[in-house]
Amino acid sequence: MQPTDSCPICHRRRFLRQALLGSAAFFTVPGAFAEQLVRTPRQTEGPYYPDQLPLDTDNDLILINDGITPAVGEITHLSGQVFDLKGEPLRNAVVEIWQVDNNGVYIHSRDPRKAALDTNFQGYGRFLTDWKGRYYFRTLKPVHYSFRTPHIHVAVSHNSKRVLTTQCYIKGEPDNVDDPILSRVKDPRARESIIIPFEPIARSEAGELSARFDIVVGHTPEDPKEDTVRRRARDGRLRPGGGNRPD
Numbered sequence: 001m002q003p004t005d006s007c008p009i010c011h012r013r014r015f016l017r018q019a020l021l022g023s024a025a026f027f028t029v030p031g032a033f034a035e036q037l038v039r040t041p042r043q044t045e046g047p048y049y050p051d052q053l054p055l056d057t058d059n060d061l062i063l064i065n066d067g068i069t070p071a072v073g074e075i076t077h078l079s080g081q082v083f084d085l086k087g088e089p090l091r092n093a094v095v096e097i098w099q100v101d102n103n104g105v106y107i108h109s110r111d112p113r114k115a116a117l118d119t120n121f122q123g124y125g126r127f128l129t130d131w132k133g134r135y136y137f138r139t140l141k142p143v144h145y146s147f148r149t150p151h152i153h154v155a156v157s158h159n160s161k162r163v164l165t166t167q168c169y170i171k172g173e174p175d176n177v178d179d180p181i182l183s184r185v186k187d188p189r190a191r192e193s194i195i196i197p198f199e200p201i202a203r204s205e206a207g208e209l210s211a212r213f214d215i216v217v218g219h220t221p222e223d224p225k226e227d228t229v230r231r232r233a234r235d236g237r238l239r240p241g242g243g244n245r246p247d
């Protein structure tokens, strides 16, 4: 059978294969850019890092394994590059994201809103950066929950150490102004670096969005109190630039 856009399983296979190819146009190379680097500010991990990893931990959060029912919400192609403080791409870094579904619910078992969970949303994904430090996720535009302005949690690990925990935000979101977590970042350039545009993709009939979040990390491990879930997430089987094999 020839793959078609109407076949979700075919779409998913092509997605996993073409994830980086399709987003290559978004990437730049360091150079003059390196002189303007702003170290990505650390933000709290919060209480909802998954207490149990989902069955699927790849970089497509919209479909779980070979499911045919996509998560509900505004599909967003989130991509970027991870750099060190010299502006060199950080290869083989594990980028993890976790966020709420379109109902404002995390996959965490103690989320008080869990009765409203969209069970088709993966809620968590990870990606091993390629030689240019690139990563890519297909996920949802985050929504409000509780007192928080919309955000996506992001963690970066390198050489088996967590080197950054942060959150990224939607540019133009009115509630960014008084969000208590975002407001902890006082430096204007640092604050600006974690607020990113979510822009409509031209000619996308489904209204999909594109967002780019470049990340600059130091080499000093954060030394969080790692538990089994975090170690499994970081050290699970991954291949550079291609998400990960199902396990």
Ligand SMILES: [Fe+2]
Pocket: 046, 048, 148, 151, 153
């Ligand atoms: Fe959160």
